[in-house]
Structures are given as structure tokens and as C-alpha cells.
Amino acid sequence: MSSAGPRPPFGARLARAMDRYGQLCVGIDPHPGMLKDWGLSDDGAGLQEFGARIIEASADRVGVVKPQVAFFERYGIAGMEALAQIIRTAQQAGLLVLADAKRGDIGSTMAAYAEAWLNPERDFGADALTVSPYLGYGSLDPAAAAAQQYGAGLFVLALTSNPEGQQLQLAQGHSDGEQSTVAGSIVTQAASSNAVYQDQPLGSIGLVVGATTAHLAGEHGIDLTTGSPPLLAPGYGAQGATAQQLRSGFGPAWPQVLVSSSRGILRAGPRQADLISAIESSRSDLQ
Numbered sequence: 001m002s003s004a005g006p007r008p009p010f011g012a013r014l015a016r017a018m019d020r021y022g023q024l025c026v027g028i029d030p031h032p033g034m035l036k037d038w039g040l041s042d043d044g045a046g047l048q049e050f051g052a053r054i055i056e057a058s059a060d061r062v063g064v065v066k067p068q069v070a071f072f073e074r075y076g077i078a079g080m081e082a083l084a085q086i087i088r089t090a091q092q093a094g095l096l097v098l099a100d101a102k103r104g105d106i107g108s109t110m111a112a113y114a115e116a117w118l119n120p121e122r123d124f125g126a127d128a129l130t131v132s133p134y135l136g137y138g139s140l141d142p143a144a145a146a147a148q149q150y151g152a153g154l155f156v157l158a159l160t161s162n163p164e165g166q167q168l169q170l171a172q173g174h175s176d177g178e179q180s181t182v183a184g185s186i187v188t189q190a191a192s193s194n195a196v197y198q199d200q201p202l203g204s205i206g207l208v209v210g211a212t213t214a215h216l217a218g219e220h221g222i223d224l225t226t227g228s229p230p231l232l233a234p235g236y237g238a239q240g241a242t243a244q245q246l247r248s249g250f251g252p253a254w255p256q257v258l259v260s261s262s263r264g265i266l267r268a269g270p271r272q273a274d275l276i277s278a279i280e281s282s283r284s285d286l287q
């Protein structure tokens with residue numbers, strides 16, 4: 001644990017950040033074409049500069065940034081060094097960092113992923129991590145334990161923003177003798193994981209529910225409020241979902257929603273003033 005002492009639960013830290021800055025999370029997605037448009041080099045130095053500019057525009061305007069790990073992995077060691085630096089710089093600027101790495105494996109391997117991404121003393125020690133439950137929700141137990149130990153969070157893929165996800169996620173199955181959709185069963189199991197956080201305003205085991213797909217939860221009888229999971233909602237902006245669709249799609253769960261936007265904001269760059277105005281206008285659109 002760092003010399004600053006143990007961190008409060010992630011759900012408590014996220015709730016505080018959302019109270020203060022609202023529900024927008026800015027994505028750090030260095031698409032190669034975006035680096036070019038911003039006049040940055042297609043290498044580790046370009047990635048670092050890209051991240052630094054987004055952090056500068058985001059700090060004190062939003063509570064959370066979400067680096068998309070794939071765009072850093074693509075550059076090998078230089079990319080991962082840039083990512084480690086971006087995670088630290090963002091945290092030092094007071095931002096929570098949600099690493100979008102979508103990790104998922106058997107339990108013993110999950111423990112190693114969690115140590116890498118959730119221990120604040122490790123190179124990639126983020127505040128939260130996206131994880132895949134498709135090796136079985138129980139395979140995530142070691143990651144949930146690490147999240148509790150480190151005051152970190154998980155966002156479990158439930159109803160992802162891409163249309164192809166529905167074939168699997170809305171399939172009907174049996175769980176504990178009950179008939180439910182795969183996504184519904186994940187939501188129910190996340191609610192159980194959040195029982196240990198019931199004295200907090202939000203649980204630390206969140207769910208990924210797309211801005212584009214949130215309405216399907218209600219249509220399939222999936223209650224997103226049980227256990228107060230934070231809900232990461234990608235799909236706003238570049239993937240077409242609007243603020244109005246978000247509010248109506250999530251219904252009573254809307255206060256739990258953290259809306260992520262990457263290209264919708266980043267395309268406004270590279271000028272700092274334009275990035276800031278894209279962030280401010282998305283923030284007020286969501287309020």
C-alpha cells in the first residue's frame with residue numbers, strides 16, 4: 001500500500017467525484033489517425049503528449065478518465081510505458097483512472113491481472129478495471145477480492161454497447177434454478193458482490209451497460225439498481241447515443257451512470273480550448 005495509506009472504497013471515491021464533476025468520463029483512445037490529426041508522432045512520445053493534453057483538459061472538469069489499453073499495447077513496450085506515465089499523471093491531477101483492458105481468465109490468472117491493474121503500487125495501478133465475466137462470473141472472485149483490498153473497482157461487461165454483443169448477452173439460460181438472460185444473471189451476481197459495500201453510496205463492482213443498449217435492460221426485466229453498481233455507459237457521442245436516450249434507457253438507474261465518451265470529445269482536438277469546450281458541452285448535455 002502507498003505511503004498515503006489505504007484508499008477508501010472505489011464506489012465511495014467515484015460517488016464523490018460524480019457529485020462534484022457530474023457523470024462524464026473522458027476516454028483516452030489514441031487512435032493512430034487521431035495522433036496524426038493532432039500533429040503527434042506515431043510512437044510512445046506521441047502517446048504521452050496525447051494523454052497529457054487530455055489530462056490537462058479533463059482535470060477539474062470531470063472526475064474520471066478511461067484510457068483504452070489496446071491503443072497503448074499496439075506500440076509494445078513504448079506504449080505501455082506511456083500508459084503507466086499517463087495513469088500516474090492523471091491520478092496526480094486528481095482524476096480517477098479506469099483502465100479499459102477487459103481482462104478475463106480463470107480465477108488464479110485473474111488474481112495476477114488484478115494485482116497488475118489494481119494495486120496502486122504497480123506500474124499500471126489504476127483505480128478501476130474493466131473485466132469480462134465470460135469465463136464464468138465466479139472466475140472474477142479474486143479480482144473482486146483485490147478490488148476490496150486496494151480500494152479499487154471493477155466494471156463487469158454485462159450489456160455492451162456493440163450490437164453483436166446481444167446474441168450472447170441476451171441469450172436465455174438457467175442460473176441457480178432461475179431462468180434469466182446471461183446479462184441478467186451477471187447483474188444479479190454483481191449485486192451480490194456489492195453486498196460488502198452496502199453502507200456506501202455506490203458499490204465498487206460496477207457493470208458495463210452501453211448507452212446504446214441500456215433500454216434492453218428494462219425490456220428484459222433486468223434491474224440495474226440492486227446493489228447500487230456504478231454503470232459505465234460507453235456509446236454516447238461517436239456511437240450515436242444521445243443524452244435523452246441515456247436518461248430514458250437507464251430510467252431509475254440514471255444517477256449510477258458514468259457516461260464515457262472518447263472520439264466524440266477527442267475529435268475536437270488538438271487545440272486545448274476546443275477540447276475543453278467539447279468536454280464542457282458534453283457535461284452540460286448530460287446534466
Ligand SMILES: O=c1ccn([C@@H]2O[C@H](COP(=O)(O)O)[C@@H](O)[C@H]2O)c(=O)[nH]1
Nearest residue numbers: 068160161162234238239261262263264
Ligand atoms: O461496451 C463497450 C465497452 C467498452 N467500450 C469502449 O469505450 C470506448 C468508446 O469509444 P467512443 O469513441 O466514445 O465510441 C472505446 O474505448 C471502447 O473500446 C465500448 O465502446 N463499448
